Amino acid sequence: MTVITTSRSTSEQQEVSKDDSMLKQKAMMAKHFDRLTSARENGEKVCSTFVPGNLNELIMCFDFANNLPEVNAIQNGLRKKSGSYVMEAEKLGHSEDVCTYVKSDVGMMAKGNLAPNGKPFPDPDLLLLSYTGCFTFMKWFELLREQYKCETIMLHTPYEGDGKITDNMREYMVKQLKEDVIPTLERVSGVKFDIDRLRENLRRSAKAEDDLVYVLQTGRNRPSPIDAYFGGIYYIGPIFGAYRGTDDAIDYYKTLREEVDGRLAAGQGPVTPDGVMETEKYRLVVEGPPNYTSFRDFWKMFYEEGAVVVASSYTKVGGVYDFGFRHDPDNPLETLADYCLGVYTNRSLPQRVDMLVNYVNEYEADGLLINSIKSCNSFSAGQLLIMREVEKRTGKPAAFVESDLVDPRYFSAANIKNRLESYFQMVDQKRDGSAKGAAA
Amino acid sequence: MRTFVGIDLGSTTTKAVLLDDNSVIIGRGITNSRSNYDTATRVAKLEAMIDARLTLCRRALGADVPELADKLDDFLSRLELGFRREQFVEQLNDLEQTCLQQVSGKRFAGLEDAVGEVLAQVFNTLRGEATAMFAPGGRRKSDFFRDIAGSRYLNIAEDTARDADVPYDLLLNVYDKSIIEVENRPPSEDMSGKFLRALQEVVKVAPEFGVDPATVERAVKSALGVDLEEVYLVGTGYGRVTLPFSKEHIRSEILCHGLGAHVMYPATRTVLDIGGQDTKGIQVDPEGIVENFQMNDRCAAGCGRYLGYIADEMNMGLHELGPLAMKATRSVRINSTCTVFAGAELRDRLALGEKREDILAGLHRAIILRAMSIISRSGGIRDEFTFTGGVAKNEAAVRELDLLVKENYGEVKINIDPGSIYTGALGAATFAGRAVN
Numbered sequence: 001m002t003v004i005t006t007s008r009s010t011s012e013q014q015e016v017s018k019d020d021s022m023l024k025q026k027a028m029m030a031k032h033f034d035r036l037t038s039a040r041e042n043g044e045k046v047c048s049t050f051v052p053g054n055l056n057e058l059i060m061c062f063d064f065a066n067n068l069p070e071v072n073a074i075q076n077g078l079r080k081k082s083g084s085y086v087m088e089a090e091k092l093g094h095s096e097d098v099c100t101y102v103k104s105d106v107g108m109m110a111k112g113n114l115a116p117n118g119k120p121f122p123d124p125d126l127l128l129l130s131y132t133g134c135f136t137f138m139k140w141f142e143l144l145r146e147q148y149k150c151e152t153i154m155l156h157t158p159y160e161g162d163g164k165i166t167d168n169m170r171e172y173m174v175k176q177l178k179e180d181v182i183p184t185l186e187r188v189s190g191v192k193f194d195i196d197r198l199r200e201n202l203r204r205s206a207k208a209e210d211d212l213v214y215v216l217q218t219g220r221n222r223p224s225p226i227d228a229y230f231g232g233i234y235y236i237g238p239i240f241g242a243y244r245g246t247d248d249a250i251d252y253y254k255t256l257r258e259e260v261d262g263r264l265a266a267g268q269g270p271v272t273p274d275g276v277m278e279t280e281k282y283r284l285v286v287e288g289p290p291n292y293t294s295f296r297d298f299w300k301m302f303y304e305e306g307a308v309v310v311a312s313s314y315t316k317v318g319g320v321y322d323f324g325f326r327h328d329p330d331n332p333l334e335t336l337a338d339y340c341l342g343v344y345t346n347r348s349l350p351q352r353v354d355m356l357v358n359y360v361n362e363y364e365a366d367g368l369l370i371n372s373i374k375s376c377n378s379f380s381a382g383q384l385l386i387m388r389e390v391e392k393r394t395g396k397p398a399a400f401v402e403s404d405l406v407d408p409r410y411f412s413a414a415n416i417k418n419r420l421e422s423y424f425q426m427v428d429q430k431r432d433g434s435a436k437g438a439a440a
Numbered sequence: 441m442r443t444f445v446g447i448d449l450g451s452t453t454t455k456a457v458l459l460d461d462n463s464v465i466i467g468r469g470i471t472n473s474r475s476n477y478d479t480a481t482r483v484a485k486l487e488a489m490i491d492a493r494l495t496l497c498r499r500a501l502g503a504d505v506p507e508l509a510d511k512l513d514d515f516l517s518r519l520e521l522g523f524r525r526e527q528f529v530e531q532l533n534d535l536e537q538t539c540l541q542q543v544s545g546k547r548f549a550g551l552e553d554a555v556g557e558v559l560a561q562v563f564n565t566l567r568g569e570a571t572a573m574f575a576p577g578g579r580r581k582s583d584f585f586r587d588i589a590g591s592r593y594l595n596i597a598e599d600t601a602r603d604a605d606v607p608y609d610l611l612l613n614v615y616d617k618s619i620i621e622v623e624n625r626p627p628s629e630d631m632s633g634k635f636l637r638a639l640q641e642v643v644k645v646a647p648e649f650g651v652d653p654a655t656v657e658r659a660v661k662s663a664l665g666v667d668l669e670e671v672y673l674v675g676t677g678y679g680r681v682t683l684p685f686s687k688e689h690i691r692s693e694i695l696c697h698g699l700g701a702h703v704m705y706p707a708t709r710t711v712l713d714i715g716g717q718d719t720k721g722i723q724v725d726p727e728g729i730v731e732n733f734q735m736n737d738r739c740a741a742g743c744g745r746y747l748g749y750i751a752d753e754m755n756m757g758l759h760e761l762g763p764l765a766m767k768a769t770r771s772v773r774i775n776s777t778c779t780v781f782a783g784a785e786l787r788d789r790l791a792l793g794e795k796r797e798d799i800l801a802g803l804h805r806a807i808i809l810r811a812m813s814i815i816s817r818s819g820g821i822r823d824e825f826t827f828t829g830g831v832a833k834n835e836a837a838v839r840e841l842d843l844l845v846k847e848n849y850g851e852v853k854i855n856i857d858p859g860s861i862y863t864g865a866l867g868a869a870t871f872a873g874r875a876v877n
Contacts, residue, residue, distance in 0.1 A: 384817060391732070400734065400817075418678075419735060422692035426730045429695065 019271050021256040025237050028252065029075075030117065032242050037119035039065045045125040045189055048144065050137050051318045053130030053157060053340040057201035057245040057327065058181070062189035066242040067124060069140070073104040075116050077292030077406030085111065086407050099136045100375045100407040102143070109147060123148050126188045128181070130155040133345040134378045153184045157340040163351050165341045173337035199329040201245035206326040211253035212239055213321045215260050219310035220363050223280035225263035227270040229309035230299040233290060240318030245327075272303040281306025282427055285359040287313045287352075287386065288371040288379070293408035301417050305424050311359035313352065316344040320355075349382045353389045360394040366427045367396040369420075374404045397430050399423035442671045443492070444876070446869025447481055448696065448862070449473065449679030452716035452744065452830065454480035456488035457865040458668075459873055463703075467492030468862050472584055477679035479624045486631070489668065493635060494520055496663035504659040511649050518576060518645065519660070522638025525574035529567055530628055531585050535593075536563040538618040547610065554606045555614070561604075562596050562611070586623055590615075635664050672872040676864050678717070691871050693864050694722055694733045700867030701826040702728025705855040709822035712815055712841075713863065714831035716744040719811050721818035734818035742777035742810035744830045750803055753783045754796065761800055765836030768801035777806045801836060808840040812848065821845060824853040828863040832856050 018026075039046050047064035049055065051071065059066050076082040085107025086100055092110060094103050108114070113121045129141045131154060138154075145152045155176055158169045182193050215235060219228045226232070235256060243249040263269075269277035273296055284302075286309045291298050302309070316322070320342050328335040340346065347355070360368055368390045372380045387398045401419050404410035441460060448455040450473060458467035469487025473480045498516055501508055508515055536559060543555050569592065572578055580588050597611040639660050646653040675685045676696040701711040702724055711722040719742060723732040736743065751758045772794050776785050782803070789799045815821055825845065831837050838856060845852055857863070 388819070397731065399732075414678075415735070418692065419694075422694035422730075422733065425692050425695050426733075429729045 053132035082406035291403040444872035448864035449677035456484035526634035696867030700863035721815035762834040765800035772802035
């Protein structure tokens with residue numbers, strides 16, 4: 001069932017359509033932040049870690065509350081708070097070109113470190129840096145270590161430069177888990193590691209992952225019952241965050257799957273903030289994160305034109321599941337290694353190209369759109385090459401827009417709209433071919 | 441006659457192109473966008489209709505008065521000048537009436553009659569000048585009413601006010617209040633009347649051309665009598681969203697520039713358009729379909745406005761920049777194409793003793809270097825390469841482009857149409873034709 005609620009944001013007082021799963025997800029997010037901000041009074045310890053390479057199943061084995069700084073930055077972006085945080089960080093000496101997730105986090109800490117529920121985040125007891133391709137994460141945790149003077153673990157994931165995971169890589173990671181990561185987690189938490197507990201968590205993860213993949217792959221249908229980018233951001237929330245490996249996640253993805261199945265059966269399109277999308281005119285694959293400070297305006301530019309994102313790479317940054325990987329309870333440490341090795345951020349350019357080409361073909365998309373992030377040096381590099389290669393291999397048109405993650409100054413609505421409209425019309429022209437678009 | 445209209449609502453100017461049923465351009469019109477796209481659209485369209493009437497007159501005179509032959513251009517330019525004079529006087533009269541209505545209130549207390557008399561004298565003088573201004577060989581500062589009337593009004597009013605012992609600022613005040621109103625007023629639709637009055641003048645000189653006045657009159661009247669039916673209109677450019685066009689009447693300027701360039705030069709594969717506030721690199725296929733594009737993002741550095749700003753900083757006219765840069769003996773290296781930094785950079789170089797022309801050459805190179813980066817991101821330059829937009833008129837920019845294209849891509853045929861400013865509107869009009877045919 002789709003209900004209409006009123007947005008909490010004071011600047012956006014219009015009625016907004018939300019699915020049951022979205023409401024459920026919202027409640028889960030609230031619970032997550034409540035747990036974090038009450039950690040001290042509940043005697044819980046806090047571990048900070050990142051979304052790509054997030055070892056939630058393992059963290060849960062030690063009863064840590066899991067704090068994810070990118071998720072906080074995204075929340076601050078969506079809640080229009082990141083702009084002032086970014087500026088605060090600049091005041092503290094961070095340059096304009098630094099990753100705005102980092103600056104939003106640094107600025108938030110400087111301005112009271114308040115969670116979306118208005119209560120302060122507790123200082124972390126542990127920083128678990130699972131490095132999966134983004135070098136900025138390392139620098140970010142260096143800053144956090146300096147700030148909190150707490151213990152830090154670095155789990156190094158070798159880059160998939162040759163496009164495959166070797167036994168050597170896996171062994172290297174398992175060794176780190178056994179010799180460094182798990183002993184430190186035990187020491188800081190005071191909880192003894194129980195591998196059976198990890199297996200149970202992994203079993204729950206795999207169950208939720210099955211449903212997530214099912215949902216994301218419904219984008220292959222016409223019309224697609226989901227938007228795999230803007231809607232997809234909501235769908236990945238629980239599994240990329242502190243809920244993977246929990247019963248809550250299993251429930252959420254079951255609800256989501258039923259909901260999407262309902263839309264599929266009814267031949268309906270995705271639910272947008274303005275209601276169910278009636279006509280699917282363009283099917284796109286999108287590469288790159290969205291802009292969070294103008295998230296709804298950005299989304300509107302798509303659905304108003306009848307554009308649906310049928311697959312996206314961003315919904316794979318916290319784990320690539322659609323090519324068969326599932327967390328495997330029978331090989332608990334090896335599966336954690338494989339998970340980290342396979343996340344989108346740890347994949348080479350040719351692998352990213354292969355994935356995107358596969359999406360354009362498998363999901364019968366009209367083309368590829370790249371939203372390149374100004375302050376993301378790691379992943380914006382090579383995106384033009386990716387675009388050309390995908391164009392060449394699929395024969396479908398591609399386009400490039402630029403914005404930023406959570407810095408509102410880098411979202412130029414008129415320019416982006418202009419480019420998107422041009423792109424959609426270009427798709428029309430291509431589709432019509434010489435029959436209508438160009439035959440004089 | 442069926443016509444198809446394309447309107448390009450640019451940030452600086454608004455352009456219109458009228459195509460006939462055979463996709464032949466019969467009229468083009470341009471006006472300043474004046475922050476009022478509604479009026480700009482009407483004016484540009486009207487200008488294109490005027491141009492279309494002249495095309496029809498040309499066709500009719502060519503067919504019916506063959507003896508005009510090689511004097512046809514001269515003859516037609518007289519007809520157009522006569523029309524422009526009529527149009528100018530009509531707007532002058534409107535400006536005078538509007539100015540008179542502003543002469544009220546405390547500020548003018550006791551001076552109403554005196555100001556009224558000065559205004560009457562000023563406008564009589566202006567009307568008197570119109571004849572010479574629109575005579576063959578007459579000189580006008582610009583093609584836009586505001587520019588022509590404005591500068592003369594201010595000069596004449598200053599002298600007249602002094603002689604009449606009326607404060608000049610009162611005259612300035614009424615003008616400032618009136619010009620925007622007049623400029624934004626929908627133009628008079630009485631095109632035929634003005635053409636007919638102009639025709640009477642032209643007919644008088646017909647014997648000089650060795651043609652029969654009655655035949656000429658008949659031919660021109662037949663051209664004026666052709667019904668121009670607007671079958672379909674397509675709008676493009678930045679202002680398009682502000683107009684009450686429905687979606688199917690709007691095309692992005694990327695597509696319009698791509699198609700317009702293809703119509704002008706069918707072998708075009710790469711298009712560079714440098715307009716007022718954006719620079720576009722567009723790749724098109726052999727049918728004119730856009731394959732890829734890149735634009736400047738978040739920042740209008742190195743676009744047409746940059747040159748406008750430089751011209752202001754140097755107290756020069758925009759059209760004077762290119763010719764001065766052509767006189768350069770060397771090119772000063774300019775790193776910033778930021779419009780806001782341009783002034784500082786300029787003054788810094790002047791302070792270092794660099795010559796104005798050398799600095800300007802450097803500025804032009806900087807613009808083209810930025811454009812080259814945008815083109816390369818869109819996929820590079822393929823043969824043939826068509827350069828469009830207002831900056832394509834600038835010879836110094838074209839020189840730098842030639843050099844850099846050769847350096848980076850070797851021998852490539854570069855097309856620049858004298859009417860390249862109309863490329864987007866031409867593409868839009870072509871889309872309009874295709875929507876129906």
